Amino acid sequence: MRTADPTADWEVSRPPRVALPGVDMAGFRIRGPVGVRAIPHPAVTVAVEFGDRAFDIHRGTSSERAESLAAGLGFDAFRVRAEGIACVQVRLSPLVAPPVLGLPLSELRRDVVALDDLWGREVLRLRERLNSARTWRERFALVGAELTARFQAGQGVDPEVAWAWQQVVASRGRVRVRELADRAGWSRQRLWSRFGAQLGLTPKRAAMLVRFDDAVHRLVRGHGPAQVAADSGYADQSHLHHDVRAFTGTTPSAAAGEPWLAVDDTAWPTRG
Structure with a gap:
C-alpha cells in the first residue's frame, strides 16, 4: 500500500x-x-x-x-x-x-x-x-x-570525455569501459584518468550511478525490486540492494519513500 x-x-x-x-x-x-x-x-x-x-x-x-x-x-x-x-x-x-x-x-x-x-x-x-x-x-x-x-x-571538458559521459547516460549505465575506450580511440587507462580528472568519478562509478538512478526511480514509481533489478540490468535483486545501500545508506523500500526522490516527477520532469 x-x-x-x-x-x-x-x-x-x-x-x-x-x-x-x-x-x-x-x-x-x-x-x-x-x-x-x-x-x-x-x-x-x-x-x-x-x-x-x-x-x-x-x-x-x-x-x-x-x-x-x-x-x-x-x-x-x-x-x-x-x-x-x-x-x-x-x-x-x-x-x-x-x-x-x-x-x-x-x-x-x-x-x-x-x-x-x-x-x-x-x-x-x-x-x-x-x-x-x-x-x-x-x-x-x-x-x-x-x-x-x-x-x-x-x-x-575534453570532447572524448563528453562523448563517453553521453554514452554512459544513453545506455543507462550498461556500457563497458573498455568499449568506451575503444570507440573513443583512447587506451582504457587514458580514458579512466581523463574522465576522473575532469568529472570527479571513474567511468565505472559513473555507470553505477546512472544505473542506480534509473533503478531507484522505478522503485519510487511502485515497481517491485525483482522487476526493477531485471529491467535496470542488475544480475539479481541482491546486486540492486547493494547499490541502493551504497548510494543512499538505506534499503530499496525505504529509498522508494524518500521525499528527495518523490518530488522528482514534479520538479524535474525532463530527468532522463
Missing part, C-alpha cells in the same frame, strides 16, 4: 525554459521545518537559498550550516534540515558544471560545500537579488544569467 505523498505541501515551480543546455532548475518553497535525505543523482547540485534561512547539512558525525551549497557528481548521501526553505535548485550536467563552478569536478569530488567557497561574495549578491525578485520567472532568469556568464568564461 502506497503511503501519502511526503511532498504534498511543497510548493514547486518550474521555469518555462532554460537557455543553457545541460542545466535544469526548480524552485522550492517549503514552510515550516523540513528534513530530507539528499540522494545522489547523475548531475551536480547547486542550491541557492534566498529566504534568510540556512541549510543544516549533516554527514556522518559532522555537520555544517550554509545558505547555499554545491554538491559534486554522485555526492555521498547526506541529510539536510531547515526551518523552512525558499530556494532555487539547479542540476548541472557534469559537462557544464566545471566552467560554471570554476573548478574541475575532481576537486569537488563527491563532497558538498558552501557555494560561497566557490563563488565568493557573488553568492550574497545573487541571494539578495533573488529575494527582491517578485516572481519565480524573474528568479530563474537571474540564476540562468549567472550560470550562462560563468559557463562562457570557463573551460569545458
Whole structure:
C-alpha cells in the first residue's frame, strides 16, 4: 500500500525554459521545518537559498550550516534540515558544471560545500537579488544569467570525455569501459584518468550511478525490486540492494519513500 505523498505541501515551480543546455532548475518553497535525505543523482547540485534561512547539512558525525551549497557528481548521501526553505535548485550536467563552478569536478569530488567557497561574495549578491525578485520567472532568469556568464568564461571538458559521459547516460549505465575506450580511440587507462580528472568519478562509478538512478526511480514509481533489478540490468535483486545501500545508506523500500526522490516527477520532469 502506497503511503501519502511526503511532498504534498511543497510548493514547486518550474521555469518555462532554460537557455543553457545541460542545466535544469526548480524552485522550492517549503514552510515550516523540513528534513530530507539528499540522494545522489547523475548531475551536480547547486542550491541557492534566498529566504534568510540556512541549510543544516549533516554527514556522518559532522555537520555544517550554509545558505547555499554545491554538491559534486554522485555526492555521498547526506541529510539536510531547515526551518523552512525558499530556494532555487539547479542540476548541472557534469559537462557544464566545471566552467560554471570554476573548478574541475575532481576537486569537488563527491563532497558538498558552501557555494560561497566557490563563488565568493557573488553568492550574497545573487541571494539578495533573488529575494527582491517578485516572481519565480524573474528568479530563474537571474540564476540562468549567472550560470550562462560563468559557463562562457570557463573551460569545458575534453570532447572524448563528453562523448563517453553521453554514452554512459544513453545506455543507462550498461556500457563497458573498455568499449568506451575503444570507440573513443583512447587506451582504457587514458580514458579512466581523463574522465576522473575532469568529472570527479571513474567511468565505472559513473555507470553505477546512472544505473542506480534509473533503478531507484522505478522503485519510487511502485515497481517491485525483482522487476526493477531485471529491467535496470542488475544480475539479481541482491546486486540492486547493494547499490541502493551504497548510494543512499538505506534499503530499496525505504529509498522508494524518500521525499528527495518523490518530488522528482514534479520538479524535474525532463530527468532522463
